[in-house]
Amino acid sequence: MKFINFTLNAVVLTAILVQTACTPTNLTKENVIPKPVSVVSSGSSFDLTDQTDIYVQGESLELKQIGQYLANKLNPSTGLSLDVKTTVNIPAPGNIYLCIKGGDAELGDEGYELTITEKSINLVANKPAGLFHGIQTIRQILPSKVEMSTVQKGPWKISTGVIRDFPVYGYRGSMLDVGRHFFGVEDVKNLIDQLAYYKMNVLHLHLSDDQGWRIEIKSWPNLTKHGGSTAVGGGKGGFYTQKEYSEIVKYAQDRYITIIPEIDMPGHTNAALASYPELNCNGIAPHLFTGREVGFSTLCTKKEITYKFIDDVVRELAELTPGPYIHIGGDESHVTPIEDYIPFINRVQEIVIAHGKQVIGWDEIALSTLKPNSVAQYWAKAENGIKAVAQGAKVLMSPAKNAYLDMKYDSTSAFGQNWAGYIEVDKGYNWDPATLVPEIRKENIIGIEAPLWSETVDNRKDLEYLIFPRLPGYAEIGWTPANLRNWDNYKARLVNHGERMKAMNISFFPSKMVPWETNEVK
Numbered sequence: 419m420k421f422i423n424f425t426l427n428a429v430v431l432t433a434i435l436v437q438t439a440c441t442p443t444n445l446t447k448e449n450v451i452p453k454p455v456s457v458v459s460s461g462s463s464f465d466l467t468d469q470t471d472i473y474v475q476g477e478s479l480e481l482k483q484i485g486q487y488l489a490n491k492l493n494p495s496t497g498l499s500l501d502v503k504t505t506v507n508i509p510a511p512g513n514i515y516l517c518i519k520g521g522d523a524e525l526g527d528e529g530y531e532l533t534i535t536e537k538s539i540n541l542v543a544n545k546p547a548g549l550f551h552g553i554q555t556i557r558q559i560l561p562s563k564v565e566m567s568t569v570q571k572g573p574w575k576i577s578t579g580v581i582r583d584f585p586v587y588g589y590r591g592s593m594l595d596v597g598r599h600f601f602g603v604e605d606v607k608n609l610i611d612q613l614a615y616y617k618m619n620v621l622h623l624h625l626s627d628d629q630g631w632r633i634e635i636k637s638w639p640n641l642t643k644h645g646g647s648t649a650v651g652g653g654k655g656g657f658y659t660q661k662e663y664s665e666i667v668k669y670a671q672d673r674y675i676t677i678i679p680e681i682d683m684p685g686h687t688n689a690a691l692a693s694y695p696e697l698n699c700n701g702i703a704p705h706l707f708t709g710r711e712v713g714f715s716t717l718c719t720k721k722e723i724t725y726k727f728i729d730d731v732v733r734e735l736a737e738l739t740p741g742p743y744i745h746i747g748g749d750e751s752h753v754t755p756i757e758d759y760i761p762f763i764n765r766v767q768e769i770v771i772a773h774g775k776q777v778i779g780w781d782e783i784a785l786s787t788l789k790p791n792s793v794a795q796y797w798a799k800a801e802n803g804i805k806a807v808a809q810g811a812k813v814l815m816s817p818a819k820n821a822y823l824d825m826k827y828d829s830t831s832a833f834g835q836n837w838a839g840y841i842e843v844d845k846g847y848n849w850d851p852a853t854l855v856p857e858i859r860k861e862n863i864i865g866i867e868a869p870l871w872s873e874t875v876d877n878r879k880d881l882e883y884l885i886f887p888r889l890p891g892y893a894e895i896g897w898t899p900a901n902l903r904n905w906d907n908y909k910a911r912l913v914n915h916g917e918r919m920k921a922m923n924i925s926f927f928p929s930k931m932v933p934w935e936t937n938e939v940k
C-alpha cells in the first residue's frame with residue numbers, strides 16, 4: 419500500500435512538474451515585440467480548443483474582417499476551425515471576444531486592452547486599428563509554431579492576465595525603394611504583412627528614381643513605358659499599373675497601414691527625363707541609367723511644362739491614395755542650384771496642397787519655406803531637421819546612421835552598403851528618436867521610419883536579409899516608451915522571434931549579437 423502511495427505521489431508530482439514546464443502561466447514572460455506598455459500576469463492559462471470561436475461585437479463588417487484575419491492566422495497551424503461570429507452579449511466561456519468600446523483616452527486610436535482569463539480572451543479598443551494591433555499580440559503570446567502554414571501539435575495555451583498597450587508615436591513605418599530594383603505586388607503585400615505583425619502603420623513606396631519610374635501615370639504614359647523599362651545593373655525593371663497600386667493600397671488599408679507614395683524631385687529624375695525630352699532644360703532626353711551614382715539629374719525648374727508635369731502626376735497619385743501624404747523627395751539635388759531648388763520646393767508644396775494632400779520630403783526641403791503641416795524626413799543633416807523645427811514643422815526620424823535598413827550589419831554582410839556605417843542589430847535598436855538631436859524634441863517628431871534602398875538587392879529573400887532582424891527593433895522604438903526599452907531584454911525576446919521568423923519562412927541575418935536557439939520552432 420505504502421509502495422503504491424509512493425508511486426501515485428510520484429506520478430502526480432511528475433504530472434505537476436511537466437505541466438509547470440509546458441504550461442505558460444506568466445504573461446509578463448511572453449516575448450511580445452514591440453514590448454507592451456503594461457502587462458499584469460494572473461498566473462494561469464487559457465486553452466484554445468476546437469470549441470473556441472471568435473466573437474465580434476455587433477454586425478460591423480470591419481470587425482468581422484479583423485476577426486477573420488485572426489482566424490486565418492490561427493486555423494492553418496492549430497488545425498482548429500475558429501469561426502467568426504457576431505454577438506451583442508459577452509459570449510459563452512472558451513471564446514475570443516473583440517469589442518469596440520470607446521472612451522478610453524489613454525489607449526487613443528491604436529491602443530488596446532487584452533484581458534485573458536481561464537475562461538475567455540477579451541480584446542477591447544477605441545478603434546478597429548487598436549483591435550488589429552491587439553490581434554498581433556495574441557499571435558505573439560501563442561507558441562511560435564502558430565505561425566507555421568501546416569498543422570502543428572497543440573496544446574495552444576495562452577498565459578492569463580491583462581495587457582494595456584498603446585504607441586508612443588503615431589507614425590511607425592518602413593520604406594521600400596522600388597526605383598532601383600522593382601518589386602512586384604506580391605512582394606509588397608508580403609512586406610505589408612510583416613509590418614503589420616510588428617504594429618507598424620506606414621509603408622512609404624519610393625516610386626521613382628534615376629533608374630526607374632514605377633507607377634503608371636495615364637497622362638504621361640512614356641514614364642513607365644520607357645522610364646520603367648530597366649533597373650540598377652540593367653535588369654528588366656517593371657511598374658505598377660494604377661489598378662495594381664490600388665490593390666496594394668487596399669491590402670495595406672485592411673491591415674491599418676497607410677501607403678505614402680514618393681515621387682522624388684527635382685533630382686533623382688533621370689528616368690522621367692529620359693522619357694520626356696521637354697522636361698530637360700536643353701530639350702534632349704538622356705539615356706536610361708542603370709548605374710548607382712546619385713545627384714546628377716534635375717528636372718528643369720525654370721520651364722512651365724515641369725509644373726504641368728508635376729501637377730498631373732500629383733493629381734493622379736492623390737486620386738489613388740487615401741492617405742494624407744504625398745512624398746516629394748527633394749534629396750541630393752546636387753545639380754539644381756539652390757536659388758532654383760528653394761522656389762521649386764515651395765511651388766511643389768503648393769501643388770500637393772491644391773490636390774488635398776500634405777507634403778513629406780527628405781530633410782533638404784527644410785531649406786525652403788515649409789508650409790504648415792509639411793514634414794521633413796531627417797536622414798542626413800541634423801541642421802536641416804533643426805531648420806524644420808524652427809519653422810514649426812514636424813520631423814520624421816530616419817537617421818541613416820541608425821535607421822537605414824540597407825546599411826550592412828558588419829563587414830561580412832552579403833548585401834547592403836556602408837556609406838553611413840555598419841548597423842548591427844544592437845546599434846539599430848539602441849537609440850531614441852527624442853534625444854538623438856537635442857534640438858529635435860519628442861513634441862517635434864511624428865515618428866520613425868526605417869528606409870530600405872534597393873541598389874544591392876533585387877529579390878524577396880535578399881530584401882529580408884536586410885530587413886530582418888532589424889525591423890522589429892524599429893517597430894519597438896516607434897511603439898514602446900523609451901524608459902521601457904532595454905537591449906538585453908529586447909535581445910531575449912528577439913531570440914523567440916527568430917523561431918517566429920523561421921516559422922514564417924523569413925530569411926533573416928543570423929546576427930552574432932543575438933543568442934539564437936538552433937532547435938525546432940516551439
Ligand code: ACM
Nearest residue numbers: 749750780797818
Ligand atoms: C537618401 O537616402 N538619399 C534620402
